[in-house]
Amino acid sequence: MKHTILALSFSILLASCGGSESSSSSNTSENTSTGGSAQSTSEGTGATDGTTPSSESKGSQLIATSDCLSCHKEHDKLVGPAYAEVAKKYENTPANVEMLANKIIQGGAGNWGDIPMTPHSSISKADAEEMAKYILTIK
Numbered sequence: 001m002k003h004t005i006l007a008l009s010f011s012i013l014l015a016s017c018g019g020s021e022s023s024s025s026s027n028t029s030e031n032t033s034t035g036g037s038a039q040s041t042s043e044g045t046g047a048t049d050g051t052t053p054s055s056e057s058k059g060s061q062l063i064a065t066s067d068c069l070s071c072h073k074e075h076d077k078l079v080g081p082a083y084a085e086v087a088k089k090y091e092n093t094p095a096n097v098e099m100l101a102n103k104i105i106q107g108g109a110g111n112w113g114d115i116p117m118t119p120h121s122s123i124s125k126a127d128a129e130e131m132a133k134y135i136l137t138i139k
Contacts, residue, residue, distance in 0.1 A: 059134020062127050066120070074138055081112045083138045092136040100135065101128035 063069065071079035090096040103111075105128050107119030120128075 059130040059132070062123075062131050063134065066123070066131075068131070071117070079115060080117060083135045087136050087138045090136060092133075097129055097132045097136065100132035101125060104128040104131060 073082055075082050075084045077085070086100070090100065103117065104120055105123055105125065106121075107117045109116035123131075
C-alpha cells in the first residue's frame with residue numbers, strides 16, 4: 001500500500017513538473033524582448049556580479065512564466081534543488097550556461113538526487129541560456 005501511494009505521489013509530482021510550456025515560452029520571447037514592467041519578478045538579485053540587468057530580468061521572466069517554479073525555488077529546495085544551490089555548485093561560465101541550458105531542454109537525472117528533471121523541449125536554446133544565466137546569478 002505504501003509503495004502504491006508513493007508511486008502515485010511521484011507520478012503526480014513528475015506530471016506537475018512537465019506541463020506545457022510551449023505557449024508560455026513563445027509568449028515570453030515576445031514580452032521580454034521589450035524589457036517591459038515584468039522585471040519585478042527578480043527577487044533582490046542585483047547585477048553587481050557583472051551581469052546585465054536586462055539579461056537577469058529576461059531570465060527571471062522566462063522562469064516566472066514557465067513551469068520551473070513547480071519544482072524549484074530561489075533559495076529553498078522543493079522537488080529539485082534551489083537555484084542558489086545550483087549557482088553555488090556551478091561557476092558562472094559560458095560552458096556552464098550552455099550545459100545548464102541543455103539540461104533545461106533535455107532534462108536529466110542523477111546530479112541532484114533520484115528524481116529526474118522533466119525535459120522542456122519547447123524552450124528555445126536562447127531562452128534556456130537566459131534562464132541559466134539568471135540562475136547562476138542567484139546568491
